[in-house]
Amino acid sequence: MKNYIKTKINLFKNRNKESRNLEIGPGEVRIPGFETLNIANSPVTDYIINASKPLPFPNGTFKVLYASHILEHIPWYKTLDVLKEWQRVIKIGGEIEIWVPDGYKIAKAFINAEDGDNYLDLDGWYKFNPQKDPCIWASGRIFTYGDGKGTLGHPNWHLAIFSYRYLENLLQEAGFSEIRKMENSEVRGYDHKWINLGIKGRKV
Structure with a gap:
């Protein structure tokens, strides 16, 4: 109200x-x-x-x-x-x-990192990813993390690329x-x- x-x-x-x-x-x-x-x-x-x-x-x-x-x-x-x-x-x-x-930059950086050319430190965003794994990085950048507790429907999820x-x-x-x-x-x-x-x- x-x-x-x-x-x-x-x-x-x-x-x-x-x-x-x-x-x-x-x-x-x-x-x-x-x-x-x-x-x-x-x-x-x-x-x-x-x-x-x-x-x-x-x-x-x-x-x-x-x-x-x-x-x-x-x-x-x-x-x-x-x-x-x-x-x-x-x-x-x-x-x-x-x-x-x-999205193009994210996808390209992920593929390049998996192929051995890792330049993700240019972004430097590693939330929930202390090991700096490129797959976790890409998941975070594409889908984000909601409220950090897995609550479906939270407005912080990404729903488009x-x-x-x-x-x-x-x-x-x-x-x-x-x-x-x-x-x-x-x-x-x-x-x-x-x-x-x-x-x-x-x-x-």
């Missing part, structure tokens, strides 16, 4: 703002100038909503929609529908900026143009560094 009330209050408070941006899945620090939407409440969350569901905003509400390491938590077979819904709430001429784990080619095709199908790969210098919030794959498109 508290989450519902907080969401309704912020929807009302922000409804008439002239220039609006939305971050889906904020970190611990709010990006200046962005409203925030997340599946769980936090001090920097404005709207407690599942981002895979219809969003409670009119068509063309936001100039920029930013989603860093969120899309992989949505089931892979729902990705296109979700991107179409996110596109709906972006203004004509507005932009979407998405960051995800680079992406390459740039695939994301570019999805954004085109969802109605975006001027699609390009982003550089890590364009990260607005937390930088996932080596694993990061960023893509940007404009609504036409």
Whole structure:
């Protein structure tokens, strides 16, 4: 009930703002100038909503929609529908900026490590993997770890994997143009560094 009330209050408070941006899945620090939407409440969350569901905003509400390491938590077979819904709430001429784990890079690094060319220290992420085994590393990067206790349905599991080619095709199908790969210098919030794959498109 508290989450519902907080969401309704912020929807009302922000409804008439002239220039609006939305971050889906904020970190611990709010990006200046962005409203925030997340599946769980936090001090920097404005709207407690599942981002895979219809969003409670009119068509063309936001100039920029930013989603860093969120899309992989949505089931892979729902990705296109979700991107179409996110596109709906972006203004004509507005932009979407998405960051995800680079599935191509993960798969290639795993295969190379198994074949003896191990460069996984470039990533350096070894949660639950003190032995630095490449297979455990790949499992963690592809599936992540939920709540660390094996609870199925926890929102921290990864449910999709992406390459740039695939994301570019999805954004085109969802109605975006001027699609390009982003550089890590364009990260607005937390930088996932080596694993990061960023893509940007404009609504036409």
